[in-house]
Ligand SMILES: O=P(O)(O)O[C@H]1O[C@H](CO)[C@@H](O)[C@H]1O
């Protein structure tokens with residue numbers, strides 16, 4: 001029985017979203033701009049990488065061609081005629097350009113409601129919410145209370161947080177309430193407990209996620225976030241591909257952030273790892289142990305959290321090249337009737353102003369020895385990805401999207 005492996009390269013958008021202007025993102029193109037900068041020698045970093053963006057393995061299954069289809073330009077060194085693979089472009093119908101919206105829609109469930117957001121004011125959070133959180137979680141108060149980049153705000157307030165025992169609460173243009181605190185001074189379990197309390201309070205406000213952001217270190221120069229991030233997320237409004245696979249008795253391997261993003265719904269095996277390369281290793285491990293009919297889904301978070309939000313073009317280019325270099329390992333490990341899908345959940349153009357996600361279309365790259373190569377065009381919803389995988393796995397069709405297989 002066929003298996004399917006779905007890799008979400010978090011934030012690897014390819015521009016061209018027709019509604020980008022209403023998000024302030026007209027012209028944003030994560031992959032396109034990285035390629036453009038690299039070709040101009042603007043993505044060089046001594047000891048890390050240099051020169052044009054080199055992604056031969058993803059290009060061979062249609063990455064350059066998908067970029068061309070989405071944005072009109074195939075960068076130099078990329079091909080508009082892939083050697084193998086079925087390629088195309090995904091367009092999002094959900095209104096948020098955030099991780100849950102993108103992932104849920106990929107898994108067949110577009111988001112039908114508006115998320116809650118916190119205003120770009122200081123304070124950003126309603127006083128009642130904070131008063132209740134402080135009381136219920138027994139906190140001496142909170143710090144932050146504004147829109148911020150997570151690394152900047154721990155440099156700014158980390159020491160005060162350690163000294164006072166007050167966690168740092170901040171948000172972004174996404175529907176998130178993030179809590180940063182020191183992993184040992186404040187304590188990891190305590191941080192998770194505070195996040196649980198906050199999640200109960202923010203849920204009625206339709207805030208998608210409360211995110212624990214533990215960090216270590218003792219001064220702004222060496223504060224570092226750890227891999228113990230945890231997302232407390234609202235559950236998807238309808239059964240996703242994961243639920244449907246599990247209900248059919250299939251094994252569902254959720255690697256990295258996947259289990260959190262779907263609020264554990266539909267997951268039978270949860271595998272955690274820190275860093276894209278460790279996530280890649282886990283994906284290979286899962287492939288080795290997954291029985292017939294299994295569904296494996298991995299989120300490669302570093303593209304987004306380490307490079308997109310940090311607006312680090314050489315870092316992002318290097319992460320793409322590292323992933324690409326390992327792709328053959330995955331392809332070699334596949335059985336003849338396994339399907340591999342590479343895609344993304346939104347954009348996060350590292351050349352764009354600010355530090356937030358960008359509304360973009362996403363690549364859809366499918367590879368299997370049994371799939372004839374070709375173009376699937378621009379799909380009107382990410383849900384077509386989930387429906388195609390459902391079809392491949394022999395599951396009945398869902399309520400949204402259409403299979404292109
Ligand atoms: O700046 P950091 O803490 O990485 O925050 C980012 O991470 C959040 C969750 O993906 C996003 O909403 C964005 O704000």
Ligand SMILES: [Mn+2]
Pocket residue numbers: 010011098099304345346
């Ligand atoms: Mn994401």
Ligand SMILES: [Mn+2]
Pocket residue numbers: 099304305309357
């Ligand atoms: Mn992000």
